[in-house]
Amino acid sequence: MADAFEFSDHSHRRRNPLTNSWVLCSPHRAKRPWLGQQEKTSEGDKPAYLPDCYLCPRNPRVTGSANPDYTSTYVFPNDFPAFHKQQPAYTPEALHAHASSSTTSSGAGDATNGRLDSIMTDLFQVEGVRGESRVVCFSPNHSETLAEMSTxxxxxxxxxxxxxxxxxxxxxxxxxxxxxxxxxxxxxxSNPHPHCQIWATDDIPQEPAAELSSFAAYKTKRGTCLMCDYAALERTLTQRLVCENDSFICVVPFWAVWPFETMIVAKQHTSAMAKLSDKQVHDLADILRRITCRYDNLFTTSFPYSMGIHQAPIGPAAAGNPDAHAEDSDLMHLHLHFYPPLLRSATVRKFLVGFEMLGEAQRDLTAEQAAERLRACSETHYSKQ
Ligand SMILES: [Zn+2]
Ligand SMILES: [Zn+2]
Ligand SMILES: [Zn+2]
Structure with a gap:
């Protein structure tokens, strides 16, 4: 049927059911010849220790204190935290005081009274945020990334x-x-030393809040968990599966925006990291090593990405927050997102600009094509082959 709609040929939009956003897919554009440069980028020396790295063992940090001579992981408070544990509570009066302080002599009264006051309350919504941020070094070795670490x-x-x-x-x-x-x-x-950050806040940030609301709506509509259903669907269809083990799947989401975006999803409904069994902990480490290794092998380079864990709200401050859906603490289904920017080689990356800033996200390579390419990558790191 020459006139039938083909996902691999015809432009279409796919909806992200987690965040209720859309991505425009233009698969015909990916049919241009693949120029995938496979040459290695110059990675230079990969020192295990750098005297001026503030994350390496024994080195001083900006606060003056020195890191211990750690041998595995190492956690410390971020020296430049995005928020603090304690600060005055936000009140609407603070907004009015702020507005008054920015209007000079004439008109100051008008700006904070009557109709303007009511408009301002609608348009300038503010919440105070308290919290803390920590840094977790994965390894004392300055150059050992997840992809090169042992399970x-x-x-x-x-x-x-x-x-x-x-x-x-x-x-x-x-x-x-x-x-x-x-x-x-x-x-x-800013620093290649393998590390991640932990930001703990007294609010629910936008992305997990949107996902929680989608999980709640899906459960109301179908009576089941959105991600349990999605994981089962992808395991049956297999087109977008990259790899799996007993406890997790790694999949290029149907609605992926970034060319080689993936999600790691628990096969069994699990809402939070703290609920993982020993077996699941091992299997999460296994699939993290395997996907990061495939990523590095894709363009024979240390693959850049933003990666993060989405789990159920935790902590006493969640109880009073409507975004937390505290009435159903089991609503969230634990998963990890990988958002890598590379498109065609170690140096050719995708930018979310133009139509993507003004219209919506767009991709050429389909999620199915990306999964196929990742499936073809070895799980032995190129540096060890
Ligand atoms: Zn270091
Ligand atoms: Zn689930
Ligand atoms: Zn998520």
């Missing part, structure tokens, strides 16, 4: 994440724990 070493990283989540869940200022890794200069990462 056992990554198990230590996963256990550190879990210990941090359990401890933060007891803190009064915590409602959400966001663990994320920015890797590579392309993602604005």
């Amino acid at each position: 056992d070493a990554i198990v230590h990283v996963v256990r550190t994440w879990i210990d941090q989540c359990k401890e933060l869940a007891t803190q009064p200022h915590v409602a959400n724990v966001q663990i994320f890794e920015n890797k590579g200069a392309a993602m604005g990462c």
Whole structure:
């Protein structure tokens, strides 16, 4: 049927059911010849230790204190935190005082009274945010990324994440724990020493809040978990599966925006890191090693990405937050997102600009094609082949 709609040929939009956003797919554009440059980028020396790295063992940090001579993972408070545990509570009066202070002599009264006051209350919505941020070094080795670490070493990283989540869940200022890794200069990462950050806040940030609301709506409509249903669907269809083990799948989401975006999803419904069994901890480390290794092998380069964990709200501050859906603490289905920027080679990246800033996200390579390319990559790191 020459006139039938083909997903691999015809432009279409795909909806992200987690965030209710859309991505425009233009698959015919990916039929241009693949120029995939396979040459290695110059990675230079890969020192295990750098005297001026503030994350390496024994080195001083900006605060003056020195890192311990750590041998596995190492957690410390971010020296430049995005927020603090304690600050005055936000009140609407603060907004009016702020507005008054920015209008000079004449008109100051008008700006904070009557109709303008009511408009301002509608348009300038503010919430105070308290929290804390920590840094987790994955390894004392300055150049050893997840892709090159052993599964056992990554198990230590996963256990550190879990210990941090359990401890933060007891803190009064915590409602959400966001663990994320920015890797590579392309993602604005200032230091190649393998590390991630943990931002714990007393609010639920926008992305997990949108997902929680989607999980709730889906459960109301179908009576089941959105991600349990999605994982089962992808395991049946297999087109977008990259790899799997007993506990997790790695998939290029149907609605992926970034060319080689993936999601790691727990096969069994699990809402939070702290609920993972020993077997699941091992399997999460296993699939993290395998996908990061495939990424590095794709363009024979240390693959940049932003990666993060989405889990149920935790901590006392979640109880009073409507975004937390505290009435159903089991609503969220644990998953990890990888958002890598590379498109065609170690140096050719995708930018979300133009139509993507003004219209909506767009991609050429389909999710199915990306999964096929990742499936073809080895799970032995190129540096060890
Ligand atoms: Zn270092
Ligand atoms: Zn589920
Ligand atoms: Zn998510």
